[in-house]
Amino acid sequence: MAVLTTNQPAPLEQSQRRIDEMTQALRDAGQRITPQRLAVLKILAKSSEHPSVERIYEQVVSEFPTTSLATVYKTLTLLKSLDQVLELGFAHWGSRYDGRSPNPHPHAVCQRCGAIADPDLPQAEEMAQEMARRSGYRIDRHQLDFFGLCPACRKKI
Amino acid sequence: MAVLTTNQPAPLEQSQRRIDEMTQALRDAGQRITPQRLAVLKILAKSSEHPSVERIYEQVVSEFPTTSLATVYKTLTLLKSLDQVLELGFAHWGSRYDGRSPNPHPHAVCQRCGAIADPDLPQAEEMAQEMARRSGYRIDRHQLDFFGLCPACRKKI
DNA sequence: ATCCCTGCAAATCGTTTGCATTGTA
DNA sequence: TACAATGCAAACGATTTGCAGGGAT
Numbered sequence: 001m002a003v004l005t006t007n008q009p010a011p012l013e014q015s016q017r018r019i020d021e022m023t024q025a026l027r028d029a030g031q032r033i034t035p036q037r038l039a040v041l042k043i044l045a046k047s048s049e050h051p052s053v054e055r056i057y058e059q060v061v062s063e064f065p066t067t068s069l070a071t072v073y074k075t076l077t078l079l080k081s082l083d084q085v086l087e088l089g090f091a092h093w094g095s096r097y098d099g100r101s102p103n104p105h106p107h108a109v110c111q112r113c114g115a116i117a118d119p120d121l122p123q124a125e126e127m128a129q130e131m132a133r134r135s136g137y138r139i140d141r142h143q144l145d146f147f148g149l150c151p152a153c154r155k156k157i
Numbered sequence: 158m159a160v161l162t163t164n165q166p167a168p169l170e171q172s173q174r175r176i177d178e179m180t181q182a183l184r185d186a187g188q189r190i191t192p193q194r195l196a197v198l199k200i201l202a203k204s205s206e207h208p209s210v211e212r213i214y215e216q217v218v219s220e221f222p223t224t225s226l227a228t229v230y231k232t233l234t235l236l237k238s239l240d241q242v243l244e245l246g247f248a249h250w251g252s253r254y255d256g257r258s259p260n261p262h263p264h265a266v267c268q269r270c271g272a273i274a275d276p277d278l279p280q281a282e283e284m285a286q287e288m289a290r291r292s293g294y295r296i297d298r299h300q301l302d303f304f305g306l307c308p309a310c311r312k313k314i
Numbered sequence: 315a316t317c318c319c320t321g322c323a324a325a326t327c328g329t330t331t332g333c334a335t336t337g338t339a
Numbered sequence: 340t341a342c343a344a345t346g347c348a349a350a351c352g353a354t355t356t357g358c359a360g361g362g363a364t
Contacts, residue, residue: 188318191318191319193319193320194319225320227321228320228321231320
């Protein structure tokens with residue numbers, strides 16, 4: 001499901017398509033397209049870095065200075081509920097967001113610099129089915145995180 | 158690596174072995190075996206429910222009324238640092254702990270009642286290697302969570 | 315006897331909420 | 340114009356921390 005290659009910047013055309021998808025999803029849900037929401041949504045469509053809330057906030061504020069952190073949170077909650085953004089929820093550091101590939105897929109997280117990569121791992125879906133079979137649970141969603149050191153940080157240590 | 162069958166109570170002998178392992182790990186690290194630590198550690202060795210901090214605290218207090226929540230947290234942090242307990246860190250609800258199989262392994266989490274199962278999924282290790290290969294990250298640890306409904310809750314809905 | 319561990323309370327940090335004001339549809 | 344969205348500040352909940360007193364080795 002993750003169509004994009006790891007950590008490449010999104011081609012303009014592709015991020016434009018995501019912006020359109022997201023705005024349409026908002027409209028379909030009877031939600032208004034405010035400038036603040038549009039700003040958040042553009043950042044989500046363009047970022048390959050899996051930004052944190054704080055990071056999104058900084059960027060929104062830089063082009064829309066009155067925006068509040070609460071609005072960013074509310075927008076993210078809304079987009080999540082429409083399955084237009086994937087929240088990577090971590091325990092002790094804050095969440096990170098993936099707006100380019102909102103369907104669940106595995107991530108590699110660098111413990112040193114916080115970089116996140118998401119190469120395609122086709123086994124994921126099959127593993128979800130295996131988990132359903134062996135546990136008896138109905139599986140709706142997953143979060144598969146691998147923690148370690150990114151290539152850049154490996155060298156530095 | 159997960160030797161135990163899903164959600165079966167630990168055989169006494171097995172949980173006793175875990176208690177011994179943990180106390181030994183503490184001793185090896187030059188740490189003291191206090192009654193509070195022993196209480197936490199016993200609960201971890203026996204529980205198949207992947208208890209929350211609060212749940213552990215309740216149980217410790219019931220047999221050792223002066224214990225504080227902070228001590229439970231400190232003990233868990235200590236045991237984590239010695240790889241004697243696995244923390245399942247969730248974003249919006251608190252963490253849950255696995256003291257019976259402290260090596261990373263996949264879990265199924267019920268969104269309704271919070272039950273957690275951990276059947277053996279042999280693919281996990283191979284997937285970690287595949288992730289390392291495709292991302293270039295050095296992978297040290299993983300957390301593989303599948304969210305949905307447990308068998309009991311499926312019926313109730 | 316030493317010094318680590320405990321227990322308490324206060325601090326922290328990410329996230330959520332209440333409410334008056336503003337702006338989109 | 341009506342009603343939903345914003346922005347601010349206060350509330351929240353899980354976890355951490357500082358510190359004085361107590362207990363394990």
